[in-house]
Amino acid sequence: MITRYYNAKILYNNEIVEGDFVVYNNLIASIGAPVMGLMPDKEVDVKGNLILPTFKNGHTHSPRIVLRSLSKESIDLGYYQNVERVLNDDAIYWLTKLAILEYLKNGIGTVSDMYNKLDPIMAASNESGIRNILMHMINNDFAKGKEIVSVYEHGLETYNSGNCKYRIGLHSEGAADYTLLKEISALSKIDGQPVFAHLSESKVEVQKCIEKYGKTQVALFRDLGLFNSGGTVFHMVEPTEEDIQILSDMSVNVISCPSANAGSGNGICPINRLRAKGVVVGLGTDGPIANYSYDMFNEMRMAYNLQKIKYGDKHAISNIEVLNMATVDGAKALGEKIYPGLGVNSLADFIIVDIKNIERIPGKNLLENVLMCANGSNVLTTVVNGKVLYDSGNYYIGEDVDKIYSMCEMLVSDILKRL
Numbered sequence: 001m002i003t004r005y006y007n008a009k010i011l012y013n014n015e016i017v018e019g020d021f022v023v024y025n026n027l028i029a030s031i032g033a034p035v036m037g038l039m040p041d042k043e044v045d046v047k048g049n050l051i052l053p054t055f056k057n058g059h060t061h062s063p064r065i066v067l068r069s070l071s072k073e074s075i076d077l078g079y080y081q082n083v084e085r086v087l088n089d090d091a092i093y094w095l096t097k098l099a100i101l102e103y104l105k106n107g108i109g110t111v112s113d114m115y116n117k118l119d120p121i122m123a124a125s126n127e128s129g130i131r132n133i134l135m136h137m138i139n140n141d142f143a144k145g146k147e148i149v150s151v152y153e154h155g156l157e158t159y160n161s162g163n164c165k166y167r168i169g170l171h172s173e174g175a176a177d178y179t180l181l182k183e184i185s186a187l188s189k190i191d192g193q194p195v196f197a198h199l200s201e202s203k204v205e206v207q208k209c210i211e212k213y214g215k216t217q218v219a220l221f222r223d224l225g226l227f228n229s230g231g232t233v234f235h236m237v238e239p240t241e242e243d244i245q246i247l248s249d250m251s252v253n254v255i256s257c258p259s260a261n262a263g264s265g266n267g268i269c270p271i272n273r274l275r276a277k278g279v280v281v282g283l284g285t286d287g288p289i290a291n292y293s294y295d296m297f298n299e300m301r302m303a304y305n306l307q308k309i310k311y312g313d314k315h316a317i318s319n320i321e322v323l324n325m326a327t328v329d330g331a332k333a334l335g336e337k338i339y340p341g342l343g344v345n346s347l348a349d350f351i352i353v354d355i356k357n358i359e360r361i362p363g364k365n366l367l368e369n370v371l372m373c374a375n376g377s378n379v380l381t382t383v384v385n386g387k388v389l390y391d392s393g394n395y396y397i398g399e400d401v402d403k404i405y406s407m408c409e410m411l412v413s414d415i416l417k418r419l
């Protein structure tokens with residue numbers, strides 16, 4: 001199947017090029033020019049709109065969409081744990097499908113889900129066509145009575161399937177005792193797999209770690225060998241300069257979640273400083289509890305503006321750096337190097353952004369206008385692995401959208417009654 005998208009603006013090698021964008025099955029065959037001798041099966045007029053790589057939402061917990069709009073007071077009281085306790089596989093499956101609708105309409109083609117029941121999340125992801133980097137959220141509760149190495153082996157065998165991949169996931173330092181931290185460290189040495197974990201999510205938890213172990217969480221992870229195979233950490237609010245050096249030395253990536261961190265009053269990730277030290281930084285929405293929206297334009301704008309506030313410098317970070325964090329660097333931070341961005345022979349993971357409906361005049365700097373003015377509703381089309389999954393309000397995910405909404409409405413009302 002050859003699809004020729006024409007009359008397009010395309011972000012290619014950090015520049016905007018104009019012309020054709022040709023997709024051959026699941027690969028990009030040409031950028032900027034038609035492919036001589038290839039007769040397209042389908043032609044799509046992009047009408048001067050902008051083709052970007054899909055967004056990579058580097059950190060989320062999809063079933064927690066059920067927690068959206070719970071009051072902060074309820075959350076503080078641990079109400080959400082009661083909600084999560086009553087979520088069975090069926091509920092997790094439908095709630096993940098609901099989250100996937102929102103990811104796709106916001107231009108997200110890859111997510112990374114951390115959760116302790118992965119079977120229904122994998123099923124929902126593979127059926128819809130979205131990519132999902134899956135990991136358990138291992139903590140003391142989850143580990144009780146289990147052999148962690150068996151959890152890992154089962155994960156490798158089961159969740160590297162279809163559009164899903166499996167990684168080692170640790171909830172956080174605070175949710176794991178010393179023995180469990182050592183067990184996870186040992187796991188990472190079996191196949192050289194990196195560990196994914198929440199880390200330095202708040203100043204309070206880092207302080208508790210210093211009181212308990214006499215060092216920051218980052219230093220503790222290094223000393224326990226948790227970074228021996230690299231790693232990817234979520235949040236990384238207010239690390240010390242020594243922490244940043246450790247992350248750089250140990251090739252640890254960071255997924256910054258600016259809206260979630262701001263919403264929780266936890267602080268700002270020093271993206272600028274991390275990048276200057278060579279740390280790969282991607283962006284994530286996290287999920288309801290801390291952040292109710294899956295709009296990556298919002299995450300980009302938050303990251304962009306918060307870095308300027310943090311460093312007192314309006315040039316602290318550029319628009320293209322932030323766009324790369326949400327796309328190419330996000331993929332790299334998740335350990336996905338095979339489809340980093342738009343290029344010939346790259347996997348066809350891309351979106352079309354309607355630039356006619358954003359504040360675009362004057363249009364001297366299109367990327368700046370997109371970054372400052374666009375939102376998820378300006379995404380016209382989301383394509384993953386060459387397959388159109390979302391286009392102009394319609395979903396092509398092998399499921400009736402009304403059924404997803406009605407199942408979720410029924411499930412949520414049932415869950416609230418049972419609490």
Ligand SMILES: [Zn+2]
Nearest residue numbers: 059198234286
């Ligand atoms: Zn999280």
